[in-house]
Amino acid sequence: MSTSTVSPSPPSGVAAAPAGTPPSLSRGVHDGFLGHADFRWLKLALLLCAASTLAYWRHAPVAGANGGTWLGYTLGGIGTALILALSALGIRRRRYSSRLGTVRGWTSAHVWLGLALVLVGTLHSAFEFGWNIHTLAWLLMLLVVLSGLYGVVAYSRYPALITANRAGKSRDQWLIDLDEADERVLSLASAVDRETHLLVLRAIEATAISNRMRDHLRGRAVQVRAANGGAGTMLERITAQLATGRRTGDDARRVAELIDLLARRHSLLTRLGRDLAFHARMRVWLMLHVPMTLALLAALTGHIVSVFLYW
Amino acid sequence: MKVLIRHQVTPTLRKPPAETLFEGERLRIGHGADQDLVLADLRIPATALSLRTVTDGRGARQVEILRVRADGTVETRVHAFDSTVDCGRHRLHLLRPAKAVPAEAGIDLVVEVQELRTARDDRARRLDALRERLGRIGHSRRVVSIGLFAAIVLISLLLPAWLRFGDGQPPRSPEQLEAAARQLSGAAVPPEAGLAARLVRWRPDDRQWQPGPSSPSHAWFERDCGQCHEQPFVQVEDRSCLRCHETTAHHVEAREQLDQAEFREAHCTDCHHEHRGAAGMAARQDQRCTDCHAEPGTRFGTAKMTPVANFSFSHPGFTPQIARRVSAEQQAADPAIKAAFRWIDPEALPIDPKAPAALPSPKVLQSDSHLKYPHDLHVAQAGIKGPNGTQVLTCENCHEADGSGIGFRPIRMETHCAECHRLDFEPNDPSRVVPHGNEAAVVDTIRDYYARVALGGGVMAADAPTAVQLRRRPGEALASNDAMAALAWADRRSRLVIDETFDKRTCRYCHTVERTPDMPTPPRSPDLATRGAVLTLAPMTISPWRIRPLALTTQRLTQASPFPHGRHATDDCTSCHAAPQSSSGDDVLTPPIGRCRECHGDRGSPARVQTVCTDCHGFHTAKNALMKDRAPAAAASSGPDPHAAAGVAGGAGRASVFHR
Known part of the structure; x- marks a missing residue:
């Protein structure tokens, strides 16, 4: 199972269960x-x-x-x-x-x-x-x-x-999804213009997953380093910046799609952060x-x- | 600036492996389609690098690179030839043209592009790094666990053990133990000592093994566990205690009892528990006593002990020590009897323990005290007549606390009685008194007085001869026959007054007075007699009367420790002692045990002061046997090393008869 390297060991009661047989959820481990x-x-x-x-x-x-x-x-x-x-x-x-x-x-x-x-x-x-x-x-x-x-x-x-x-997805699947979203965001942003690409690239590079237990416990596993003082999330700032320029036709469509994608990426990060916090609290x-x-x-x-x- | 761009051949390269020549001011590198060198990597900016060749101050050619970071800042750096620059998943080799393209001239720089990772590999690498990062959240349980285990074993077990037994000789000599104790007690480390010296005191030694605080008396050497715990894995042995407490008396003296297992195999630690704070060392466990005393007959049949299982219900009544008069015949028959009375075995005439609360009638138990002292007259609430009128006496007028909290100062006739009980003997001369406490001195005083009176003359007495009646002129000497007549009168008069003083007026009032059988001859010291000397200068006066010596005692309950009167001072004396009802000096005023039980009870008894055996009874009370002598083997051994010998004997039988 690929989860063994990322997620903590499952509860002991489950460990004995044959691989692939999830514990009965209705009764509770x-x-x-x-x-x-x-x-x-x-x-x-x-x-x-x-x-x-x-x-x-x-x-x-x-x-x-x-x-x-x-x-x-x-x-x-x-x-x-x-x-x-x-x-x-x-x-x-x-x-x-x-x-x-x-x-x-x-x-x-x-x-x-x-x-x-x-x-x-x-x-x-x-x-x-x-x-x-x-x-x-x-x-x-x-x-x-x-x-x-x-x-x-x-x-x-x-x-x-x-x-x-x-x-219904494993954490590894979520990580892959996140990386794919990054790729798509970058590709879409580069199609808009180079400033937008740089903005998105900066956002992606500023996104880090802490390896400190304390951050995980407090639900701050996923951190976005704010480059210019944290005024709102990176998503909000990117959205604001993207929305200011006057855009038309394909460009406007791409920007709308990009904002949509960024929002999806953000929810992915939130979900991942929650997962890490739950795990940390479960195994601390x-x-x-x-x-x-x-x-x-x-x-x-x-x-x-x-x-x-x-x- | 001319730059030759050479792509290394890789399977995934989009462009055919080819060389292109760039000519311009700056070579721009990035993923943007308008770049001079396009790298297919969206994770670098559209323009990631911009490079040109420069010449430094010494004329050497170098490559200046501007790098655009994701946050928009630009970093400038100068690279030497034949170095590499990484850009995303590509690596650029900056080659000197002379080496790379020797044939051509005019080329300033050769940039060789190497694809380090494919886009797919790059992604896998990112994910792997992320997975590894997430796998290492928090500390390593294994490392921390093993570290903690090792640290605790080292600090709490190995180091203390090494500090104690590291010299390989755990059972040290008493001198070594003492030296170690002195050093560890802090005497060796003055307060002004440096940090290092003080840190030595805080070393992880065996203090951390102490299960509880030491008793105050032993706390001074508590840092040297080896004082008591001499041998590892061996329980503390008696010799450790007896090294200091060597004069501690045993419980019994009889050899046949000492040889019984109860004593032979008993150990100090059965009753005295160290590391239990201030209370542990005082033996306050009745069970230790009642183990034997509840049924003493089963093991100590010869000792004639009354069974005692507890204080509240099965303790026998008190058996005060009393005196009995011994007749002259008894005294004559038994030369061992020296006094006119003897103390009776307390087993006789016990006060009925079944009479619990009320004080016993003073008539229940009497002791031949030979003192006429009616307490009831003296402490009567109406008072008693004295020379200065009626006086109300209290107990404290005579029974003055001696300051020990236990007993009282002796009652002295001169201090407590003489103010009322005057010792004058001649009504016409009430200021003359006889001394107290010495019959011969009384006789001498009276004789001297009347001889002087007779020789002085002027005595108005009908039976006196003329020479006694006549007044003397100053300087007049008495004729010898007159003097003889005067002294003869004085002698007659003295005999009368002596008899009257002893037998009628003064002594008999309080004492038992008896006439000596015959006028004895002056005593002679046997050894002086053999040397032919006669005690002519010794007082030769022998009293015709004898005062029976008093049989008074300060402690009637001889099997108990002296009663701490001070601690009971909150109660009236008469709440325990029936003095106001006692009309005879012979009355025994010891209260019954029921009076004690009104306030005291066994451990766990409700509404009573909880009392244990040792509150009233001592354990180490033998007069002629010491604890250290109890084991026959130890007593017999007198080798050069008594500790070793005692150790053998002490270690022989560790099994205790007591339930641990």
């Missing part, structure tokens, strides 16, 4: 994996939360609750196992041949158990926080889960918006989620080793 196997993982996560809370509530260690009691070690062990298992989704979803459950099931477990992990990890800490490696691990865990929570929301919201915005959490997961694994290693090093 999001609802699909969350309710996997009749909400099996939600039930398991709720059970885990209830059991942990009950145990923490009933547990009255002589030295007060802390991570070093038998319950503390148990919750810590469960939390570590959860973190490792949840991190393994990153491996599992790349192994298309694996038969260890479906990726849909894995993702469902990932989301629900990940949410339960917040409770398990916090009860393990017994609400003791400080400026240390242990709280760092807890914070990173929280960041990972929060970013993942955003991911769940993003995957429920943006795929539909992206699909609607693309109107992964920028945090994945690196923070690795950071969490490092901090977790430091936490466990240091606790037993200085037992």
